Amino acid sequence: MTDLEQFRRATRAWLLENCPPSQRTTVAKQDVVWPGRNQTFPSEDARLWFERMRDKGWTCPTFPAEYGGGGLDEAQEKVLREEMQDLGCRPPVIDQGISMLGPALLEFGNEAQKAYHIPKIVRGELRWCQGYSEPGAGSDLASLQTKCEPFDDHFLVNGSKIWTSYGVESDWIFCLVRTSNEGAKQAGISFLLIDMESPGVKAESIDLISGESEFAQVFFDNVKVPKENLVGEINQGWAVAKGLLKHERKMMAELGTGFAGGDLSLAKIAEQQFGRDAAGQIDQPEIRLAIADYEMNMRAIALTGQRSHEEAQAGQMDRNVPLIMKYVGTTAVQTRDELAMDIQGYRSAGWHDENFSVSELRTARDLLFNKALTIAGGTNEIQLNIIAKRALGLPDAPAPDKEER
Amino acid sequence: MTDLEQFRRATRAWLLENCPPSQRTTVAKQDVVWPGRNQTFPSEDARLWFERMRDKGWTCPTFPAEYGGGGLDEAQEKVLREEMQDLGCRPPVIDQGISMLGPALLEFGNEAQKAYHIPKIVRGELRWCQGYSEPGAGSDLASLQTKCEPFDDHFLVNGSKIWTSYGVESDWIFCLVRTSNEGAKQAGISFLLIDMESPGVKAESIDLISGESEFAQVFFDNVKVPKENLVGEINQGWAVAKGLLKHERKMMAELGTGFAGGDLSLAKIAEQQFGRDAAGQIDQPEIRLAIADYEMNMRAIALTGQRSHEEAQAGQMDRNVPLIMKYVGTTAVQTRDELAMDIQGYRSAGWHDENFSVSELRTARDLLFNKALTIAGGTNEIQLNIIAKRALGLPDAPAPDKEER
């Protein structure tokens, strides 16, 4: 038996012993465990599961053990992921500190920053959010204007960030701020960590068409930030941000395909709605064919994800293939949402009230919520630009200002 | 009875009396009557029909009677068109002198030019072709390079034109030529008429993927052209060309919808191929729905043409609506061609030989030939640019060179 096989056995045994049965079911929104200063848990089992994983460092399996992380290599991490998936274990905690800031700090942070922040991320002591976009900037990330002036022992920050996921609920925010107006607009940007309890920070939630308000606008009014909170060199924040964006896009693409694998099968709802004909087929040809197209598309996306993974493992990585995943994944989810509504008609158009089942209500909410998928994390238009430029090598347009997020 | 109703009755009576029955059937390619120095006719009836219409001036119904034209007003011309359509009368002759140059000369030509050329166009004495595009220029018409230098009593022309329909078969060519390199590239263009029997003119046919060679490349090698052949002022040819392009685009759009109304109904070939189910439906749901979509699209296009016409008649013309017709018409034809091939499979993929019926062979030829529809007369991409700019008022891109055909 190889070491990896041994690791797999041990991991499975540990998971079977330590993951409470209640934590091995599909996770609904209200079941998610978030970290934070004032962390609460949806259930005692959820707390137990979180604490056990945390203590093994498996909230961040690949982070170095010296900072409290799991210290696993990539192959081991994949084994852990596969075993958790196979057993249906929920993620013990969800946080942008884990998925985004942590990896960036490990790459770009100094020793003091790593020593202070990474253990807190692993242990879920702080909840992190991201401050990139600004009102009016949109896809043109580099045009950001939040001003950051250096003083002797601190920076002074003024401005505002928008589309910050869970900005109201978070403890700290990692931000892109403008530290210079000279040269290319990308050249004057720095990457800064800000404690949201600092005087002058205010977060307001943004109401969405789906009725949710997951996003916030965050305001900075003469906020003093200690100088040691600068990550990387001053005016070099763009490099940190670009490294980080890769993580975000990967997450969005997974989010897309993840949502689509939900519990409501289109075939099932179509069968309920239209019944089946003598040949056993869903008795509405247009819908039947549309579902087939959707399922083919999802199957193709999953196989492409698998191929890309296998290529990476075999050292034959085609770096261009992953670029398509966000575009195809998010588009597919939206197609699914529309089909689900078309099949169910009025019954899927409920906003609230007891006339509708939970799954009926979810159909419309999903549709509306998932409209964000093709916009957030770089719009799909920007994704197509990137494919054209990086994967296909098509020439730049002679535009006055060509840098794109 | 109004004058117009009287005109309708008289017209109908005349057509019934003068149009031979053989000229009241669908016109195949080999039945078309062309004009020219060495005019020939596919049949004696075709000659008779041409000569009768010519003598009435109805080869060019709206051209002034003083130049031999029909002298009809717009309403009368519409009546004539409707009656001819209703009786299934073939066009007596087809020529770009009639459809394109004639109207341009009437608008921009001087008296001598009108007096000389219009009667010849009406009487079909010369066959005209168009020299606009050049090798390498494509959609960027204004970048043309065919050089035209003025001398005392003539111009000297050197260069080459491409995509000239029936360039090999025509007698005269109307051309855009470069008479100046100063200022904007549109500003140095002139509009010139050239007798193709002049020494130094050579036309070579271009082989197409459809196996046809309707287009030619025309070469000018030190061709002397009399100064009186300049239409409009020198360096003002762009205005003439733009006026003329409108006629071309209208023709292309009509060509598109005209082709689509061909004798092969998709429903019929699908019925032959797949049969009908117990409910009487074509027994291949995907194809059935695709045909329904195509038929809806064609119906929508026809109704839009009708609406636009009615709006014009009612003095409520929306000048933007006609801009879409070429785009939607040509796209629809290509969809139809693809569907027809998908339905018939191998049987519609024949190139030649006696294993195939005439209509089977036509399916593939139409598909290949009609690929030109979305390219010629301004590509569909240029059409979309024009819609965006003119109909929607969207801003120009900050490109170095913005003028588009």
Place this chain on the structure above:
Amino acid sequence: MSLVFTEEQSLLQESALEYFAQHLPTSRFRDIRDAKGVVSCDAGAWQQMVDLGWSAMLLPASIDGLEFGLLGMGLLVTEAGKTLAATPLSGAATLSVEALLSCAESPARNQLLREIAEGTTMPAFAIGPASLLASDLKSLDGGLEFVAEARGADSLIALLADDSAARVVVVDLNSPEVQRTAVNLIDWRDYAHLQFDNMVIAEDHSFGANEGAAARLESVGAAMTAAELFGLSQEVFDRTIAYLCEREQFGRKIGSFQALQHRMAKAYAQLQLLKSVLYDALTALEQQRDDVDLAVSHAKVLANDTAQLIGNEGIQLHGGMGITDELDIGLFYKRIRVLRSAYGSSAQHRANFAKLSGL
């Protein structure tokens, strides 16, 4: 001519534009919604529309109607769509009136038509199965789901039909024998489920309808829905164009990006096709043409699909703002999503078009 407006129709369109902008603008929809009210037509607004003659548009001259026709009514509904105005134009002034007109003339029938025209009643309308009627035709038992405007209305005019017969009945919605359950959809409009408990129908409130009544009323409903979808699409389109001309990114107006230009150009083409097909369908209904079913199915498919295309483009091209509740785009989008299901889905109407085309 049938695809362009007459002078009267153009004047009507102008006054509709003016009326909705002034009295029922989008902001009013938002105010009611934010106050957690149901967005329905109130009696005051209805009276204004009555004063404008809109409730009498489809009535014959013999009972003081304007005989304005369905194309005119369609354009009113289109304009209402552009400001998200909730009106009884479709339910009361069109479908209810058409239902009554499908019954033989009688004093009772004419009286009801007059009451609608005068605004003394504001009925909701529904099509239901004949099985709701007791065998003696004198009472109602059972339920109707997703009845539009049923909370704001005082009465219900229902066309109850099976393959062999159709009846129009008029009942008081404030009667204790009918239970109204509010249904809240994403478009925040007035819908209810109705439950009848052996409700007695007044003798002079029950009429035999002609043979094709149910089919015609389904068609009228589909065409009116298509007209509203056209208004919604046009408005989202116009707002998106305006946004593209105003919003800057990467140092230029985003409307100057060619990929977006081509998408909007294609959407424009589809919108123009829809306009033609919609006007033709309304005209076909007005003139009771033979191909009316085909024309209406075509209009509903194209309206559904154009509205979906433009609704999606509208949100996507507004970027992050498109998904906030702050902009109105989302409100239009949600209304579009609901109307896709009203009076037949695209799949149903496409199948119907195919059948009628001999496919």
Place this chain on the structure above:
Amino acid sequence: MSLVFTEEQSLLQESALEYFAQHLPTSRFRDIRDAKGVVSCDAGAWQQMVDLGWSAMLLPASIDGLEFGLLGMGLLVTEAGKTLAATPLSGAATLSVEALLSCAESPARNQLLREIAEGTTMPAFAIGPASLLASDLKSLDGGLEFVAEARGADSLIALLADDSAARVVVVDLNSPEVQRTAVNLIDWRDYAHLQFDNMVIAEDHSFGANEGAAARLESVGAAMTAAELFGLSQEVFDRTIAYLCEREQFGRKIGSFQALQHRMAKAYAQLQLLKSVLYDALTALEQQRDDVDLAVSHAKVLANDTAQLIGNEGIQLHGGMGITDELDIGLFYKRIRVLRSAYGSSAQHRANFAKLSGL
């Protein structure tokens, strides 16, 4: 792992690339066509492929085969597609071999397999109805249409099947009892209709095939067609990108126009999806997986539709040049149009996918 190439497969791909570029480039296709010849595989080229081992790829080691598998064969066919090379890789080296392998092992069967591997015979392949066989199974009567490579081949290996039984028969195409009628399709390749006039089948040239043989051979044919379509699509895509990077209009490379960039980006995404689905289908066939029919139907639908998309974009974006016979784009396009119909249309395979998915 199943969706990436092994080292052996990568080496095979390299040698295929080199072979086709050197010996069967697109210019060769054009030369033969311009001389009014039929574009088929000649004996010389086949011998070269035999020498490279390609005819023995699918044979078991027990009869000196390489056991390379269908993914490897698929990549050869893909590379052949890129230069429009006419080869018997699909008909002789794959379908004929697979057909014989579906029959019980026997000296006669193994002898035929060896002859194919050694290149001493170059059979065409067809699937036909069992009704072509006389009741004693000893002779053939009737016709087969659109048999690929049937003019260049010396023999025919046919799988004749009905619901209850399947047989593989091998007949000499040079016999006077079979009439070959040339069929000229737009792709200018070798097709013929075959007519058998009570043709006697040699006793050792007739084999009972296993139960699923017809379904499997249909699937193998569809997958090989998809592999060629993938090669055609990739080549048209690459040539179009190159043209966009080189051609100038309005003072800039046309590849810098954003509308075209987005279209090509979408085409690229679809091409990548096709690649994954195709490799999966070939692997499914190779491993005889349970879901092989679904995997293959998926691959054929996606290959058909991707090739149509990219073929259309290729012509359109080459503008006027795209519709001339001077450029090769049209040749690729015509081959794509023919292959859409080979071994099942998109409509057939989509219906099959739906059925197998329980829809």
